[in-house]
Amino acid sequence: MRSRQRAFSAVMRLCVKCLRVGRRRRFRLAWRLQQLWRYGHLCLGSLLYNSFTNSDVVLDSLFEPIYWLVDHVTRWFGVTYPPGWICWHLAYGHWNLLMILFHYYMAITTPPGHPPQAKSNTVAVSICRKCISPKPARAHHCSICNRCVLKMDHHCPWLNNCVGHYNHRYFFSFCLFMTMGCVYCGISSWDIFREAYAAIQRLKLLEKETLQVAANQTYYQTPPPTFSFRQRAFHKSIVYLWVLCSSVALALGALTLWHAALITRGETSIERHINNKERQRLQKKGRVFRNPYSYGTWANWKVFLGVDTHRHWLTRVLLPSTHLPHGTGLSWDHPPCVTEPRTPLLAI
């Protein structure tokens, strides 16, 4: 019994001792932290002591990097625009740029399509005299690629590629979005262009005045400061940008319109010449020529863009899409999206 009591009292003593040690340790830790805080505070105070320092000065100093950033970033934007205007430019500009880059990349990397070299059941309308192989309808020989190209439109030096059955849509979309981008740049930068143009005119006037000062020594008034090299380069770059954008918009716009007219008629650039000749020939005989590959204005566009449902206008036209054109380019069957079948196709 006694031994039990002794053991119990020993355990209790041990517990009390542990509690005392823990309390002492906690107290020591708190004391150390307090000492560190005082030391740090004194150190910081001695290093940064200023009789004018108060909480406002400290806050201002802390926010200084943010003020600097805002000043330097907003300077690039110039005048502060409303949020809707900024959102429009950010959204439209990036969408247009994405569409240009996507269609350009696809137009240069997608092969236009060539007739098979091996024997096949392809319905050929003639034999290519250069390839010495069967030539399907709408295919033509490209003297630069030295190959026959399916539904050949033309060989594009800007793409370094032939425009044919598989990349015709990419080529046209690239031209369209590039024209839209140039028009957008031209309109958006009109005010900046006018300012830069006026600045260049002012610069010319200043240079003229400086020359007059040099010639007339009796004129002692200090001449006004001229533009720095950076300012001149900036103004000239803006003028160059605007002139380049407008020129490309006009030239490429005309090309895009021409191709749009061809697509509306359901013919390629090469077929345009062939069809015109055929039209004139039949006209002399009192007959009317009809393009066998045209399904009607609206249907031609739908076939060209690969639009089968209403949703495709968004997913295949307004967004980057890698869908393939209708058919293989070897034979020209009736496309499924065209509801009204026309008379059997003739080969050209």
Ligand SMILES: [Zn+2]
């Ligand atoms: Zn050929």
Ligand SMILES: [Zn+2]
């Ligand atoms: Zn070619």
